[in-house]
């Protein structure tokens with residue numbers, strides 16, 4: 175069976191959808207029970223907030239993946255080291271109860287509910303990635319800041335074979351099912367398999383719709399909400415030149431909105447660094463699922479110089495030149511050219527300012 179035959183990755187797709195749905199149930203429960211009063215939030219070394227939800231969702235996804243595909247390595251965002259510390263015992267108990275309360279979440283037996291096996295499940299995501307293998311990427315909550323704000327976040331899973339993303343599944347509990355009709359409610363899962371197109375289903379698994387399906391009247395450029403994550407002034411310059419309207423949103427939900435036609439461009443540029451600090455290295459779990467969704471919806475994604483994204487370098491994606499995604503190929507070229515001009519203006523300003 176070739177990578178792109180109609181049956182390719184059918185089992186993987188169903189397992190991945192099940193894993194993402196279970197993790198979304200966990201994150202919704204955690205939000206309702208714990209996040210509203212903002213308790214149990216840890217600061218990791220990179221200062222991003224990690225919550226009970228991140229740990230619990232990664233434990234659930236890794237457990238489902240390891241049950242179905244025991245030999246597949248997993249590159250997951252979270253690790254359980256901080257949870258092992260004695261001072262975090264209360265947090266650890268919260269994670270266990272979030273994942274273990276219901277057998278349907280896949281961690282229901284007494285044995286599996288033990289602290290040791292939960293921490294082990296989280297640490298199954300410690301693979302280093304690389305070029306010549308079949309591996310999963312897991313971002314249990316992408317856009318933790320959006321999750322904490324009650325805004326957009328995404329539960330993200332992808333399968334990469336020999337550096338090529340072949341399957342992407344993204345759960346977005348807070349995305350409207352229909353962009354223009356709030357009455358249809360919230361909660362979607364976005365699915366793409368290489369060569370088989372991109373689809374949206376509801377969180378409960380109904381109403382499959384092929385992407386893109388929603389022609390927006392406004393040309394939006396989707397960008398991060400977080401000024402630390404992207405170069406907002408540069409994006410503004412590009413948007414002004416191309417008559418795009420800026421739309422800030424957390425997480426890979428941006429890729430989902432673009433894939434269904436709500437936006438025209440996804441644009442992420444490295445934020446300016448201070449004090450000789452290296453620019454942030456983007457991670458494969460933050461872009462692998464979104465990139466296949468865009469491509470299978472008929473769009474194009476590259477870095478800001480037009481070079482294909484690299485998913486076989488390891489956990490990181492190498493030198494960060496930013497990312498450009500569009501559903502319209504012609505527009506992609508215009509955005510890449512506009513970025514060059516905006517960077518030239520930015521550099522010229524810096525040179526002028528330096529005596």
Ligand SMILES: Nc1ncnc2c1ncn2[C@@H]1O[C@H](COP(=O)(O)O)[C@@H](O)[C@H]1OP(=O)(O)O
Nearest residue numbers: 222315316317318398400402403424425454460
């Ligand atoms: N300094 C940073 N620059 C760019 N992205 C970052 C940075 N720190 C964390 N991220 C990651 O950026 C993504 C959020 O993207 P966006 O800004 O588009 O909402 C998340 O994956 C977040 O990780 P996390 O998964 O921990 O939330």
Ligand SMILES: [Mg+2]
Nearest residue numbers: 222223251318
């Ligand atoms: Mg994080």
Ligand SMILES: [Mg+2]
Nearest residue numbers: 313316317460
């Ligand atoms: Mg992320």
Ligand SMILES: [Mg+2]
Nearest residue numbers: 251313315316
């Ligand atoms: Mg995350």
